Amino acid sequence: MKRLFLVLLFSAGALFTSAQETKFPILDSSPADILYYPLNAAKDKSANSGPVVRVLYSRPQKKGREIFGVLEQFGNVWRVGANESTEIRFYKSVRLNGKKVAKGTYSLFAIPQKDKWTIIINRQTDRWGAFSYDPSKDVLRTDISVRKSAKVIQALSMTFEDTAAGANLIIGWDETIVAVPLSFKK
Secondary structure, rough: OHHHHHHHHHHHHHHHHOOOOOOOOOOOOEEEEEEOOOOOOOOOOOOOOOOOOOEEEEEEEEEOOOOOOEEEEEOEEEOOOOOEEEEEEEEEEEEEOOEEEEEEEEEEEEOOOOOEEEEEEOOOOOOOOOOOOOOHHHHEEEEEEEEEEEEEEEEEEEEEEEEEOEEEEEEEEEEEEEEEEEEOOO
């Protein structure tokens, strides 16, 4: 009788456990985002279309903080986002500020300064932050001038703007904007 009671008790417990609601993680305070060039590449289904560049990044919020020079220290390597290192994929070879980058998937880092950023394309991917950044894996480093935004940008944001030679990857947060020039055959 005791065995039957224990079997029924365990069966009831198993039923109760499997009937509980699945617990999902709460929304990240720096949600992930995906950016394509051309901007409509993910939605365009025509045979001759396809993306040239894809950027996967997390969008940290300002939350009243001073960002560059304080939260993100000048002179330190930054992952250009939050959480995992920002990933940039080139679907064909491009020139970034005049320097060739082969087709492939890379991490995008920056070293912010008051008047310029050093943009870094690095072979090491799938890393958390810049904590394990390895400069020996750098494919490219180039300096980009900084401009001041007309208004405060509350969340790290990226977009592309067309140029005659390709597109600029525009990165903005707080009162800072950088335009990273990419050239490629359209």
